[in-house]
Amino acid sequence: MTGNAADDQERLFRALGWLVASSASLELLVFHNMVSRAGVPMTTAKVLMGTDGFDTTLSRLDPLVSATLPKEVERDFKAWCSDARTAMAERGRFVHATWLVPGREGKGLDRLERDRLPVAGIKATATEVKEIEALAQRFDGLSDRLGRMASALRVLAE
Numbered sequence: 001m002t003g004n005a006a007d008d009q010e011r012l013f014r015a016l017g018w019l020v021a022s023s024a025s026l027e028l029l030v031f032h033n034m035v036s037r038a039g040v041p042m043t044t045a046k047v048l049m050g051t052d053g054f055d056t057t058l059s060r061l062d063p064l065v066s067a068t069l070p071k072e073v074e075r076d077f078k079a080w081c082s083d084a085r086t087a088m089a090e091r092g093r094f095v096h097a098t099w100l101v102p103g104r105e106g107k108g109l110d111r112l113e114r115d116r117l118p119v120a121g122i123k124a125t126a127t128e129v130k131e132i133e134a135l136a137q138r139f140d141g142l143s144d145r146l147g148r149m150a151s152a153l154r155v156l157a158e
């Protein structure tokens with residue numbers, strides 16, 4: 001961090017914006033691939049999926065993948081789903097946190113999170129912007145992996 005609170009805050013907001021945009025792109029890519037794989041009209045898919053979360057969407061996609069894909073592709077997809085679920089859980093820790101700039105020691109960043117029950121309270125964690133940037137890069141990589149799998153499926157279908 002630079003030590004300048006305004007610069008640190010700007011860098012934090014840029015990293016959070018990148019994280020939010022890259023994770024939202026991944027969610028949309030998953031939805032469109034699922035609709036394409038299922039062969040249902042987009043309007044029908046929107047009604048069926050509603051506003052369910054990412055994990056629920058992946059869970060609904062799993063039987064479709066198992067029923068329609070070759071086993072080696074299914075294995076790759078399940079590994080991808082595991083990575084995507086982990087990344088999405090990590091995303092929540094950053095996106096839903098409250099941020100202190102500068103941190104408790106007058107420098108850096110602190111991420112404030114509510115502790116889960118049964119212990120109520122707030123936990124402060126020193127955090128580096130590069131952690132958020134690295135997670136945003138992981139989301140970009142997950143989108144790339146899903147795109148390659150989808151391309152391979154189109155080739156298999158032809």
